[in-house]
Amino acid sequence: MIKLLLWVFAVTCFSCSIKNGSEQEVLATFDGDPIVFHDVDALIQPELYESLFNTYYARKLMAEDLIKEKLLLNEANKQKISKDSLVQQIIVGSSISLSQYVIQNNLDQGIPDSAFPGRLIPTDDAEGKKKLSKLYREFCVERFVTLEKGKHKIQVFLKPPLTPKIDLSEIQFHKLNSVNSNNVIWVFSDFNCARCKAFFSTLVSLKSRFGNSIEFRYTSLTDFPTESTQLAEFAGVNGKFWEACSAIFRNGDLRNSDVPRILETLQLDSENFMCYVANQQNGEIHKKNYEKLLALNRFQVTPTIVINDRIYYGDLSFSRLSEYIKNSINEAH
Structure with a gap:
């Protein structure tokens, strides 16, 4: 109760x-x-924050749809035509043709079926033509709306949930870039986690987008040192942690035979690596770091993203994370 x-x-x-x-x-x-x-x-509890983020996204999406509707009706009234006629006019006048849209979005082999992952709907059958027509219509309208927004004074006052700040001052980490900043994106991840591997491409994009102004940190969230974490930690000691992360995540499941190849690629000495692994003190450091994270009672899944000392419970897509990061930077200022 x-x-x-x-x-x-x-x-x-x-x-x-x-x-x-x-x-x-x-x-x-x-x-x-x-x-x-x-x-x-x-x-x-964390699961409740996920609900709060979902509520925020739903409200924001509806607000954006209402703005889009107002823009279309405004332009239609201006031209004294119906909204449907305006949409058709937008499609016909698009500078990107349907065939170009298909090529640009790699739809020539078919349209992904959301109901059956992995299935492609051929674009030359009735179902495929209908779905392609809808996608192209949405694409043309979105381009038009984006251009029209610049002609109007539009303000959106919704803000994402503000989660509590957590104290991470005792947690060890590796920096993924050379920037020193008050704005910090901190990734808690596991090299053997499927979701973490899927997220890595998003992390690369975020680092490319914000890496010149925001500090990126990484901490392995595993209860014991795996071969992957040991390899990454050893590379970190030698100033090549990010390079090791990239090699490990892109390699897939790391096998014993992969380690010498990655060490050679990173130009790291294999004998020094074996000495590092044999040093029990390194394992104790990893264990203590993990225990400190567990004590915070906030790190239950991987990957967990912390932005300016606040856990992010929202969608892990590049667009949603970018939006939240920019909002966090504005809040900090």
Whole structure:
């Protein structure tokens, strides 16, 4: 019952926190002592934050759809035509033809079927033609709307949930770039985790997008040192942690026979690596780091992304993460 009340209270507070974004806003008092957002947020379980992020994304998506609708109706009224006629006009006048769209989006072999992953719907049958027509229509309209937005004063005041800050001052990490910044993206990951491997391409894109202004950190979130973590840690000692990460994640499942090849690629000495692995002190350091993370009671899945000391519970796509990172930077300033 207490958890249910906390959940209802959290969702109610969320609507307010989206609006003002203040952790110190007073929600209640007890004998004059204030209870603020941060006090409540510290009690909310991680899975509830995922729900809050989903609520935020749903609201944002609906707001964007309403803006799109207003832009289309505004232009249609201006031209004294229906919205459907305007959409058809946009499609006909698109500078990118349907055939170019197909090539640019690698749809010449078929359209991915969301209901059956791995299945491609041929673009020359009735179902494929219908889906392709819809995709192309959405593409043309989105391009038009993007251009039209610059002609209007549009403001979106929704903000993503502000999760509690956590103290990571005692956690060891490797830097993935040479930038020193107050803005930090910290990845807690596992080389043997399928989701982490899938996320790595997004991490590469984020590093390319923000790597010149934001500090990137990485910590292995495993309960014991694996061959992959030992290889990465050894490379880190020699200033090549990011290169090792790239090699390991792109290699797939690391086998014993892969290690000498990666060491050679990174120009690292194999005998020194064996000495590093044999040193039990390195394993103890890894174990203590993992125990400190567990004690925080916030690191339950991999990958976990922490942005400016706040765990990110949202979608791990490049676009969603980029949006959240930019918002975090603005909040910091």
